Amino acid sequence: MFLSRFRVNTARPGARRLLSSPQAMHAAVMSSFPHILPSDSPQPEAPRVLWRLDQRARAEVLLYVVSPDRPDLTHLVEQAGWPAVADRENPGWQTRPYAPLLDRLAAGDRWAFRLTANPVHTVRRKEGEPRKLTAHLTPVHQMGWLLDEERQKRLGFRVCEKPAGRRLLPEGTTHHKHPHPGDRYELTIRDTRSLAFDKSRGPGARRDKPVTVVTVTFEGRLEVTDPATMRRTLTQGIGRARAYGCGLLTLAPATQPGHRAP
Amino acid sequence: MSHTGVLVLRLAGPLQSWGASSRFTRRTTESAPTKSGIVGLLAAAAGIERGDDTRLAPLAALRFGVRIDQPGTRIRDFHTARHGVTGASMPLSERFYLADAVFVAAVEGDQRLIAGLHDALRSPVYAPFLGRRSCPPAEPVDLGRYEETTLEDALTSVPWQASAWYRRRHRSPQTLTVLRETTATESTDAADVLRDQPVSFDAAHRRHALRTVVTTAVPTPLPAGDGSPHGTHDPFAALDDLENESA
Numbered sequence: 472m473f474l475s476r477f478r479v480n481t482a483r484p485g486a487r488r489l490l491s492s493p494q495a496m497h498a499a500v501m502s503s504f505p506h507i508l509p510s511d512s513p514q515p516e517a518p519r520v521l522w523r524l525d526q527r528a529r530a531e532v533l534l535y536v537v538s539p540d541r542p543d544l545t546h547l548v549e550q551a552g553w554p555a556v557a558d559r560e561n562p563g564w565q566t567r568p569y570a571p572l573l574d575r576l577a578a579g580d581r582w583a584f585r586l587t588a589n590p591v592h593t594v595r596r597k598e599g600e601p602r603k604l605t606a607h608l609t610p611v612h613q614m615g616w617l618l619d620e621e622r623q624k625r626l627g628f629r630v631c632e633k634p635a636g637r638r639l640l641p642e643g644t645t646h647h648k649h650p651h652p653g654d655r656y657e658l659t660i661r662d663t664r665s666l667a668f669d670k671s672r673g674p675g676a677r678r679d680k681p682v683t684v685v686t687v688t689f690e691g692r693l694e695v696t697d698p699a700t701m702r703r704t705l706t707q708g709i710g711r712a713r714a715y716g717c718g719l720l721t722l723a724p725a726t727q728p729g730h731r732a733p
Numbered sequence: 734m735s736h737t738g739v740l741v742l743r744l745a746g747p748l749q750s751w752g753a754s755s756r757f758t759r760r761t762t763e764s765a766p767t768k769s770g771i772v773g774l775l776a777a778a779a780g781i782e783r784g785d786d787t788r789l790a791p792l793a794a795l796r797f798g799v800r801i802d803q804p805g806t807r808i809r810d811f812h813t814a815r816h817g818v819t820g821a822s823m824p825l826s827e828r829f830y831l832a833d834a835v836f837v838a839a840v841e842g843d844q845r846l847i848a849g850l851h852d853a854l855r856s857p858v859y860a861p862f863l864g865r866r867s868c869p870p871a872e873p874v875d876l877g878r879y880e881e882t883t884l885e886d887a888l889t890s891v892p893w894q895a896s897a898w899y900r901r902r903h904r905s906p907q908t909l910t911v912l913r914e915t916t917a918t919e920s921t922d923a924a925d926v927l928r929d930q931p932v933s934f935d936a937a938h939r940r941h942a943l944r945t946v947v948t949t950a951v952p953t954p955l956p957a958g959d960g961s962p963h964g965t966h967d968p969f970a971a972l973d974d975l976e977n978e979s980a
Contacts, residue, residue, distance in 0.1 A: 474968060525966070535968060571975045585966040639855075639873065690966065721968035 472518060472569035472706055473541050474721075477552065479524075479532040485550030490524070490532065492668040493684070493715035497522075499550070500534075503542035518706040521719035523587050526662075537706065537719055541566055572722070573705060576698040581631065582722040586689045587662075589712035590616035606685035610660045613687045614652040626709060627700025631657045631692040658691035666715070684712050692725055738847035739887040740854075741876040742771065743894050745835040749805070749863035750828065753929045758826035762864070764804065765912050768797040769931040769941060770864050771838050774874075775850050776934070780858030784935045792850075793931045795842040798884045798913025800951065803895035805834025830868070835894050837876065841884040851878040884913060893956040900956055908950035921945050 479486045489496045500522045501507060513519040520538045527533070536542055548554050548563035557563035590613045593602040607613045616622070623629050632655060640654045652658065667681040695701045708718030750762045751770050772792050781788045808830050814823040840847070854861070854875050861874050876894075879887050888911050893900065915921050930944040 474972065476969060565969070567969065567972050569972075572971055575975060582971070583966065585968075721966070722971050723966050723968055724970055724974050 472573060473536075473538055473566050474569045474572075475536040475538070475542050475544065475564055475566040477534040477536070477544050477547055477564040479534060479551050480553055481530045481532055483551050486532075489547075489551055493666060494668055494670055494682070496524070496534075496716065497714045499547055500536055500542075502546060503536070503544050504538065504540050505543065506540060516707075519708065519713070521706075521708045521713060523716050523719040523721070525585070535719060535721060537569060537721075539706075569705075573702050576695055576701050578695055578698055580695045581725045582693055582695070583725045584628075584689075584691060584693050584720055584722055586617075586709060586720040587686050587717055588617070588689065588710045589684055589686055589715075589717040591685075591711055592616070607687075608663075608685065610663075611649075611652065613660055613663070614656070614658055614689075617658070617689055618652055618656060624696075625700070626704045627695065627697035627702075628693040628704070629696050631694055633657055656691065658689060660687055661690050662686075662688040682715075684715050684717070686712070686715075686717055736844040737841055737881070737883070738844040739839050739841045739879045739882055739884055740775075740847045740851055741879065741887055741891055742774075742838045742854075742874050743835070743872055743876045744838055744863055744870065744874065745803075745894065745896075746863045746868055746871040748808075748830045748832055748865075748868045749834055749836075750830045750868060751864040753927055758824050760826060760828045762807070762829045762831055763927075764807075764831070765799045765801055765910075766836050766838050766864070767927075767929045768793075768914075768944060769929050771797060771799075771840065772931050773934060774861045775840070775854065777859035778857035778861055779850060779853040784933075784937075786933045786935070789931065789934060791842075791846055795840040795846075796884055796914050796916075798839050798841075798888050798911060800837040800839075800888045800891075801834075801910045801912075802837055802893055803833070803835035803899045805831040808832050830865075833896075835896065835899075837888065837891050837894055839884050839887045839891075841887075844880060847878055851875070885911075888913065889951045890954060893954050895956070907953050909953050911949045911951050912946050913949070915945055915947055919947070921947075923947060 479490065481487070481490070489499055498509075500520060501509070504520065507520070518539045520536065522534060522536045525533045525535065534547075536544075542564075544552075544564045545562065548557050552563045554563070590607040591604050592607060594605050595602045607616050618630060638654050640651060643655055644650050653660075664686045666684045666686060670682050705720055705722075709720055710718050712718070744766055749766070750760070751765065751767045752760055753763050753767045753769070755761045772789070772795070776789055776792055779788075779792075781792070810828045810830060812826045812828050815821065816823060840850075861870060862868055863870055876891060893909070895903070915924060924945040924947045926943050927946055928941050928943055929946075930942040932940040932942050
């Protein structure tokens with residue numbers, strides 16, 4: 472497995488086309504792998520290509536890719552990077568083997584994490600109607616989706632709880648007595664986006680309705696409970712819309728939360 | 734001076750109003766929070782009723798200081814209102830507010846009392862407000878409790894709380910103004926006197942005594958580091974750490 476990072480040059484029209492459509496970005500990411508044909512559909516249990524866009528500032532957009540093979544992002548550099556600066560030593564993106572990290576995962580490890588996901592559930596709006604897939608729209612529901620016991624067990628980690636001293640709500644509940652996960656867990660929601668984009672631009676394609684996806688970026692701390700399952704989570708992703716930049720969980724060293732002076 | 738603690742508060746909100754001497758229809762504000770305002774806030778958080786002067790006395794005896802982290806702008810509100818039930822006109826009044834100001838206030842006193850007030854602030858009986866009920870705080874008021882330290886030290890070392898845009902605009906080295914009560918040994922020659930020492934908050938008859946205030950300056954402390962973990966998430970750091978370990 473490999474972890475790659477590519478900085479998008481947002482001044483270029485090619486970058487805007489890619490950033491405005493997850494469908495186009497998916498195609499560009501998948502084209503980085505010479506051995507994967509567009510007709511290939513991934514095996515359900517095999518590692519797959521996952522990607523995510525991290526936007527830190529207006530002009531600082533990073534594309535992260537986790538993949539079974541080493542990617543060649545030359546076409547991305549040409550369309551949406553800095554091709555004149557790139558040379559053999561420094562091709563315009565960074566790729567590192569992911570295995571050292573995956574092999575070292577152990578139960579009880581604590582990591583800071585970041586995840587962009589598509590939290591959904593199914594609802595039946597009236598009796599006798601088939602259940603319909605619907606996005607979670609409020610932060611409390613979105614957090615509840617990730618904090619679900621069953622889901623966390625399936626993913627092989629557990630979101631850490633905050634120490635009592637750093638909680639703000641005295642009873643762990645809001646004044647309506649609803650428990651609030653954001654106060655209890657080391658978990659925040661950075662970003663909620665509603666994406667709507669056309670799936671196909673070819674002639675004869677259905678143009679009537681755009682694809683809509685609600686994405687949420689979670690950040691927080693987690694504790695690994697089951698290393699083998701966690702490895703699968705890191706290489707296969709979480710939840711739906713994994714082709715559209717969702718489901719990639721990345722880990723970073725957990726630093727101690729800042730203590731205030733004096 | 735044995736076992737004193739300091740409780741530090743952040744007072745930040747769109748509007749604040751700290752009156753010390755207003756009468757009748759012109760309701761002015763001081764340029765920094767008043768002791769009666771902060772003691773009132775703490776007493777409200779602790780659930781002390783208006784007329785309960787005996788429970789108020791230990792709070793009023795705390796030593797008080799405030800640092801002006803972001804002075805804000807003074808605005809005037811020409812206030813017209815009608816009675817909610819009868820529709821009769823209420824007296825026209827002028828009300829003054831500080832807009833977009835940030836202060837750090839601190840009280841020093843017996844450690845147990847401070848600890849009790851800190852707990853009260855984290856779970857207040859009556860919600861805190863910034864001088865007027867209509868001025869809610871925009872950020873958590875609690876900035877922590879420090880033991881075995883003095884008011885001066887706390888006001889010197891608490892990180893600069895001004896908002897990001899204000900910090901960008903006033904980046905050059907400078908000082909922050911601190912208004913605090915004198916210590917027992919300090920001379921009061923250069924001090925101001927303000928009728929701001931709460932004696933009773935009884936709704937029927939509020940009483941305030943005089944207190945002395947010295948104005949000093951402290952060098953601007955570093956801001957609280959944007960301690961937010963977001964934006965700094967770097968998955969490559971985990972790989973780097975592993976390499977360094979094995980090297």
